[in-house]
Amino acid sequence: MTSFSGNVGSMLRDVLQPILGDFVTKTSVSMASKKIGKTAETITIEDIPKLADALRPALCTLIGAQAADSVVSKLVELGRS
Amino acid sequence: MKYRLLCVIPLAFGLIHLFFYFLLSGQDFSHFVYYEIIVVKLLAFLGGLAAAVKFKRGDYLRFAWLYIGGSTLLYAISDIFFVSIMPNMIGITKSNIIRGILVAIGNLIFIIGIWMLARTWTSVVGLSFPGRLWAKRLIIGAAILVTLFLVVPSVIRGLQGSLSGNFGTWDLIVNMVSGLGDLIALSLIAPILLTALALRGGLLKWPWLFLTCILGSWLIYDGVHSWAPNLGLSPAEILGYANFFRVVACLYTVSAGLSQRFIMEGFHRQK
Numbered sequence: 001m002t003s004f005s006g007n008v009g010s011m012l013r014d015v016l017q018p019i020l021g022d023f024v025t026k027t028s029v030s031m032a033s034k035k036i037g038k039t040a041e042t043i044t045i046e047d048i049p050k051l052a053d054a055l056r057p058a059l060c061t062l063i064g065a066q067a068a069d070s071v072v073s074k075l076v077e078l079g080r081s
Numbered sequence: 082m083k084y085r086l087l088c089v090i091p092l093a094f095g096l097i098h099l100f101f102y103f104l105l106s107g108q109d110f111s112h113f114v115y116y117e118i119i120v121v122k123l124l125a126f127l128g129g130l131a132a133a134v135k136f137k138r139g140d141y142l143r144f145a146w147l148y149i150g151g152s153t154l155l156y157a158i159s160d161i162f163f164v165s166i167m168p169n170m171i172g173i174t175k176s177n178i179i180r181g182i183l184v185a186i187g188n189l190i191f192i193i194g195i196w197m198l199a200r201t202w203t204s205v206v207g208l209s210f211p212g213r214l215w216a217k218r219l220i221i222g223a224a225i226l227v228t229l230f231l232v233v234p235s236v237i238r239g240l241q242g243s244l245s246g247n248f249g250t251w252d253l254i255v256n257m258v259s260g261l262g263d264l265i266a267l268s269l270i271a272p273i274l275l276t277a278l279a280l281r282g283g284l285l286k287w288p289w290l291f292l293t294c295i296l297g298s299w300l301i302y303d304g305v306h307s308w309a310p311n312l313g314l315s316p317a318e319i320l321g322y323a324n325f326f327r328v329v330a331c332l333y334t335v336s337a338g339l340s341q342r343f344i345m346e347g348f349h350r351q352k
Contacts, residue, residue: 060140064135064137
């Protein structure tokens with residue numbers, strides 16, 4: 001199982017875990033990281049907007065486009081702050 | 082807290098159903114069940130609709146929720162057209178044909194809805210289920226075996242009744258469609274349960290847990306019809322106990338739809 005730690009990992013976990021739970025947060029971040037040519041362990045704060053976009057299709061399916069957009073913007077904001 | 086309430090309410094209403102079963106006499110209870118089932122089916126339709134309208138046009142799960150809610154609406158309309166639990170109303174009449182068509186379409190769209198939900202995780206989202214491969218295969222295999230064990234005897238009984246001339250040809254077709262529909266839809270309980278397990282610890286586990294409860298309740302409902310006669314239960318007892326699970330299944334549809342809606346509304350408010 002992929003693990004992600006540090007500030008970026010904790011940011012992603014804070015946003016995604018309450019919705020998706022621990023297992024899906026880890027697997028979906030791992031899948032999205034691969035899509036942008038990285039691994040969950042090497043994601044940096046600059047990667048968050050791209051990562052958020054890569055996560056969008058899965059979120060869209062589960063919670064609809066509108067709610068997915070809300071999560072994606074929250075992640076992008078976190079990446080900027 | 083509200084999700085836990087959504088978990089408990091269907092069971093509480095199931096207990097109220099049992100209370101009326103013990104309180105009312107046979108004929109009065111039959112009338113009570115007739116109206117009760119129509120009401121819970123209409124509520125189930127509203128539950129599915131509540132979730133569907135929160136998704137935008139083109140969102141994958143919008144149609145799955147519409148199909149699940151829509152199937153219960155068709156079943157409710159079929160009950161209104163044709164009083165299925167009342168005796169002496171079987172035959173090839175106009176209302177019987179309308180009922181058959183509605184039940185067949187209802188079953189078909191229920192299967193499509195459950196099929197869409199079942200393939201959400203692996204085929205649409207592209208994620209794998211938690212756990213080892215052998216454990217996942219074991220759960221899927223066990224679900225199919227349990228479905229066969231609980232559903233097949235009632236399907237065979239229905240077919241035997243039709244073939245022995247107790248029912249018309251049209252009823253034979255309706256029974257076959259219903260039975261096959263139950264077999265296909267209920268055997269898909271495993272991927273839905275695995276999705277709920279994957280989402281453990283997150284809010285999204287609730288709609289998937291309730292969806293599992295819907296299929297589980299329908300399975301036991303069929304199981305009561307399959308095995309209760311062998312256990313020596315009277316038709317009145319079967320009506321009482323089986324409909325407990327029908328009430329619970331329909332009300333878990335409400336819980337599933339509402340929980341999906343509440344989760345999505347939470348994001349809209351945050352925006």
